[in-house]
Amino acid sequence: MHKLYPDARSAVDGVLFDGMTIMSGGFGLCGIPENLILAIRDSGVKHLTVISNNCGVDDFGLGVMLQSRQIKKMLSSYVGENVEFERQYLNGELELEFNPQGTLAERIRAGGAGIPAFYTRTGYGTLVASGKETREFDGEMYVMETGLRADLSIVKAWKGDRSGNLIYRKTARNFNPMMATAAAICIAEVEEIVEVGDLDPDQIHTPGIYVKRIFEGRNHEKRIERRTTRPKE
């Protein structure tokens, strides 16, 4: 089984089409597939629906695909860091569906696990629940949310092998493991490709079955969104 590709450009070759739905891992700028985002931008593919917790910043992460007007619709929980996003949305150039962060995470997990819908207390009695089925369990009200799937998911991991096994690092894990499971094709961008057998099977976060293509990313910038420090005593 051939999964290893030399770079982002070759890894996205043949899987992109106009109007497709793409899940993109990361929280803020942490744990985002930097090279894949640029490769998709450079491909010129259009009218995308993008499922991602955030939408990058104006000049980095998914923000670059907003600049190039390739995104038709975003499904996110928080997009407050992006001026261009707000401008396009308020001008009606961009569709937006807000999901509570935990509901978004669970919809993706459910999508990948073959669960078409689930009930959650989150959002009951708010705008998020409007038009959705609600139901009482043990005296509490719940909202029905549906599982999410995509044509493609792009994820970022720390280490991976040519079988597609992945290990994430610290809080860069975030949405990546669920997204890896919830698309027809998952492409993983890793900081380091290691030999099969080098990863401790007990430590693998995403088993290779989910990953169809993998490559070692180049020049990861790993930009910090809010650099906060304390003084040395």
Next chain:
Amino acid sequence: MPMTREQLAQRASDELRDGFYVNLGIGIPTLVANYIPEGMDVMLQSENGMLGLGPFPFAGEEDPDLINAGKQTVTAIPGTSFFSSADSFGMIRGGHIDLAILGAMEVSEQGDLANWMIPGKMVKGMGGAMDLVAGVKRVVVVMEHTNRAGESKVLSACRLPLTGKACVDLIITDLCVFEVSEKGLVLIELAPDVTQEEIQSKTEAKYSTASVVKTIRHW
């Protein structure tokens, strides 16, 4: 005197208990981490996928893979664990977090909370706030009592879109503290030098007054 941001955070820190797992929101709630009493064991959760938040790193030691839910660089402590956002919200939704301290734009006398959206003005999103107020055992909000125009933010009903219905347990404003009980709001504490008359004049919501109203201790 209205309490300062630091004083609000200090008052909110009184809600911490030994052994608690706690989620702190962005802004004043984040400052509560500076006032965890000496010797008290409190584990802070960050909803992007971390339990056991440490202090901010020293300059030069920032790790882009290690951030809190406010996207700030943080550190890990001995005993920290990392997990996916699905696991993180399973923890939240499943009622495993003892306390959430959050900011508010408006609260109502039923304990409804609005803190995520101003129609036509602010389109940032709710992030994890709706999940937190729906899942965490006890929800404390920290807020200013009035807006810039001097109008009450403690209302008979919220005007802004809700984050959650009947989800708030305690309201700490810069002027006083209300408990949200089954019978409605109860005024239980006043900031130093704030009178009951002042609260009466600046509060739209109906509330009752506890038989003993304490003064929030001076920090």
